[in-house]
Structures are given as C-alpha cells and as structure tokens.
Amino acid sequence: GDSVTQMEGPVTLSEEAFLTINCTYTATGYPSLFWYVQYPGEGLQLLLKATKADDKGSNKGFEATYRKETTSFHLEKGSVQVSDSAVYFCALSANNNDMRFGAGTRLTVKP
Amino acid sequence: DAGVTQSPTHLIKTRGQQVTLRCSPKSGHDTVSWYQQALGQGPQFIFQYYEEEERQRGNFPDRFSGHQFPNYSSELNVNALLLGDSALYLCASSVGPLDADTQYFGPGTRLTVL
Numbered sequence: 588g589d590s591v592t593q594m595e596g597p598v599t600l601s602e603e604a605f606l607t608i609n610c611t612y613t614a615t616g617y618p619s620l621f622w623y624v625q626y627p628g629e630g631l632q633l634l635l636k637a638t639k640a641d642d643k644g645s646n647k648g649f650e651a652t653y654r655k656e657t658t659s660f661h662l663e664k665g666s667v668q669v670s671d672s673a674v675y676f677c678a679l680s681a682n683n684n685d686m687r688f689g690a691g692t693r694l695t696v697k698p
Numbered sequence: 699d700a701g702v703t704q705s706p707t708h709l710i711k712t713r714g715q716q717v718t719l720r721c722s723p724k725s726g727h728d729t730v731s732w733y734q735q736a737l738g739q740g741p742q743f744i745f746q747y748y749e750e751e752e753r754q755r756g757n758f759p760d761r762f763s764g765h766q767f768p769n770y771s772s773e774l775n776v777n778a779l780l781l782g783d784s785a786l787y788l789c790a791s792s793v794g795p796l797d798a799d800t801q802y803f804g805p806g807t808r809l810t811v812l
Contacts, residue, residue: 690738
C-alpha cells in the first residue's frame with residue numbers, strides 16, 4: 588500500500604543553519620504530497636503541499652519539490668530559527684483523504 | 699472563524715472502559731476524519747465520515763466506531779479500552795471526502811488508558 592518514509596532524527600541545528608529533512612514515498616497512483624508541522628502540545632498544521640510532479644510547495648521560508656523520478660519530497664529551509672523547533676511530518680494522499688504519514692522528524696534549533 | 703475543535707482535551711480511563719471523543723469541524727466543512735497518533739509516531743487513519751456515514755476505514759478493529767450528526771460534528775467511540783489505545787486522537791475536517799488539500803486538524807484529545 589501507499590506509504591511514506593522520512594528521515595527520523597532527531598535533528599539539532601544552530602540558528603541560521605540550512606535544513607534538509609528527507610522524505611520518500613511509495614504510491615500506486617499520483618498522490619498529493621504534504622508537509623505538516625506539530626508544535627509542542629498542539630495539533631498538526633499544514634506547512635506546504637504539492638499536488639503534481641515538479642510542483643514546488645513553499646511557506647514561511649520552507650520549500651519542497653515533488654520529484655516523481657526519485658519519489659521524493661524533501662523539506663528544505665535556508666536559515667532556520669529557534670521558533671522552527673517542532674516535529675515535521677511528511678504525508679501523502681491519493682485523493683481519498685486517507686492520509687499516510689511518516690513517523691515524524693523532531694527538529695531542535697539552538698540559539 | 700473557529701477552526702476544528704475537539705473535546706475533551708485530556709482523558710484518563712482504565713482498561714475495559716469505554717470512551718467517547720467529540721469533534722466539531724471547521725465552519726463550511728462537511729467531512730470529518732479521525733486519526734490515532736501514538737507517542738513518537740505519525741498519525742494513523744481510523745475512519746472518515748461524510749453525509750453521516752462511514753465512508754472509509756483504516757486498519758482498526760470494530761472496537762473503534764463513530765458517528766456524524768446532521769450539523770457535521772462527529773464522535774469517536776472506543777469500547778473495551780486497551781493499554782495500547784493510549785494516544786493522541788486527532789480529528790480533521792475538510793470540504794467533501796475527496797479533497798485532502800482542505801483538511802484542517804484539531805488540537806487533539808490525549809487519551810491515557812491505565
């Protein structure tokens with residue numbers, strides 16, 4: 588079945604460092620891909636999404652490109668801030684709202 | 699505009715008991731999905747309700763059941779609780795059952811089974 592595998596972490600970076608969190612997927616069709624963020628004690632917030640190959644999702648300085656040839660959707664940010672500390676989830680949905688999530692990557696940014 | 703709301707925030711139960719969790723969708727949304735998020739894991743899909751019917755179901759036993767009301771709010775019921783049911787239960791709402799792009803998540807209900 589459809590699944591997502593993401594880099595497990597935890598990841599610890601200094602402020603202003605470059606961030607990459609790897610995500611690869613397995614799907615029979617052409618899913619939409621998502622990155623969600625979960626701050627401590629809160630629910631999931633949609634960070635960005637891409638619905639077809641070569642689309643780039645972006646929000647708050649984060650970017651991810653839907654790469655069909657490598658079945659990947661890696662999350663990147665050029666300069667992280669302390670406020671970016673959270674758990675990041677990669678997810679896919681094959682247009683049926685049954686979203687499949689990765690295990691999550693905990694990011695800690697130190698000043 | 700209130701987003702997705704869930705109640706209660708926290709809940710403690712003992713093994714064998716039954717529990718009901720509640721969810722009110724975002725205004726304008728008519729579809730509710732439920733997820734279970736175990737500690738340190740990603741959310742897992744339980745089921746989805748649309749037009750007061752269960753439309754899709756993940757790999758969860760029949761102890762997990764739900765209901766959707768005419769105002770689109772929803773309940774998740776879990777019978778015969780097990781220790782392994784301890785988790786954060788997330789509700790997500792969307793416009794229609796096929797549009798994951800509009801899915802919004804609530805803050806969750808933390809269930810602890812002792």
